[in-house]
Amino acid sequence: MSTTVQPEVTLIAATSFSPPAGIDWEAPEFGGGVRDGEALVEFAGRACYETWNKPNPQTADNEAYLRHVLEVGHVALFEHATATIYIRGLSRSCAQELTRHRHFSFSQLSQRFVPDSANNVVAPAAIREDEELLKLFDTAVDQSRQAYNELLGALEAKTEGEPNALLRRKQARQAARAVLPNATETRIVVTGNYRTWRHFIGMRATEHADAEIRELAVSCLRELRKVAPNAFADFDIGTLRDGSVVASSPYAFEG
DSSP states (O other), X not given: OOEEOOOEEEEEEEOOOOOOTTOOOOOOSOOTTSSHHHHHHHHHHHHHHTOTTOOOGGXXXXXHHHHHHHHHTOGGGGGGOEEEEEEEEEEHHHHHHHTTOTTSEEEEOOTTTOGGGGGEEOOOHHHHTSHHHHHHHHHHHHHHHHHHHHHHHHHHHHTTTOSOXXXXXXXXXXXXXXXXXXXXXXXXXXXXXXXXXXXXXXXXXXXXXXXXXXXXXXXXXXXXXXXXXXXXXXXXXXEOTTSOEEEEOTXXXXX
């Protein structure tokens, strides 16, 4: 029997920044990793011109400075700060779309080493909100799971002559998993700099994106705002007629 799981997005790491000694610069308030990344982005920008004394009052505070960076398209500065997010309850089909964003770094759950994860599936929103469609979905994934178990047993028996037990199990699992549905859950660690996260959100949080990855992108945005509210302040989160959420920014694709 398969188990339906829900997405869970958790920020697990972010840039820490320690300004160098000997520079007469009043750094923005930060500490404990809360806004270190934003302070680093500002420091990198001011280092280009050594404007440590903040000569322009319109960009003297961090929020205004980062907004100006976006306005003029100097977004390479956002590449200095990074954030890492751990995602659970993600379908394999959605993970396939996510990993197309090649500027991220990924570490993904192995089906060959963690076979029990094949029990978990992610139902698309259009299906899980309809009782009859959900029944059809559950039936289909349970049939796939049954086929997986039968293939796994047969493959393990077929390779029982292999003395290496770990290799034998891996060979069986990697072949049997071919019948598992795209809805099978995966878990993945994703690291990217702020520019990469902004591009991902700009691409995937729109109503034209797949519903699951759109939900993921908005969830990532909310997590990122915990450590970098100024760096992601330009994104507006809205709700579509079907109740799903989107996010957009006039600067999403700058640079």
